[in-house]
Amino acid sequence: MLESKIGRRSLLKGALAGLVAIPVIGINTAAAAPAVDVNDPQAKGLGFVLDASTANPKAPAGQMCKSCALYQGNDTSGPCAIFSGKVVPAKGYCRAWAKKG
Numbered sequence: 152m153l154e155s156k157i158g159r160r161s162l163l164k165g166a167l168a169g170l171v172a173i174p175v176i177g178i179n180t181a182a183a184a185p186a187v188d189v190n191d192p193q194a195k196g197l198g199f200v201l202d203a204s205t206a207n208p209k210a211p212a213g214q215m216c217k218s219c220a221l222y223q224g225n226d227t228s229g230p231c232a233i234f235s236g237k238v239v240p241a242k243g244y245c246r247a248w249a250k251k252g
């Protein structure tokens with residue numbers, strides 16, 4: 152049986168490199184996700200619009216994707232828990248909006 156010894160420093164370096172890679176992989180996956188189509192049946196049912204200022208009826212002040220508890224993105228776009236596997240614009244809006252904690 153072949154035994155190899157891994158030094159403590161090597162083990163810690165490998166673990167740290169793995170931890171650093173996890174967010175990078177997540178960012179790349181989110182960027183590759185398709186955008187929600189406003190004509191998607193689920194999006195239509197929730198009154199989803201790409202820009203809250205164009206919502207009909209008008210979205211209440213401040214209610215847009217980036218201020219919603221379900222939004223997991225940045226200031227431009229990101230994933231939403233309602234539209235699994237898809238990206239929504241930060242300025243978008245739908246009736247599933249929920250106030251952040």
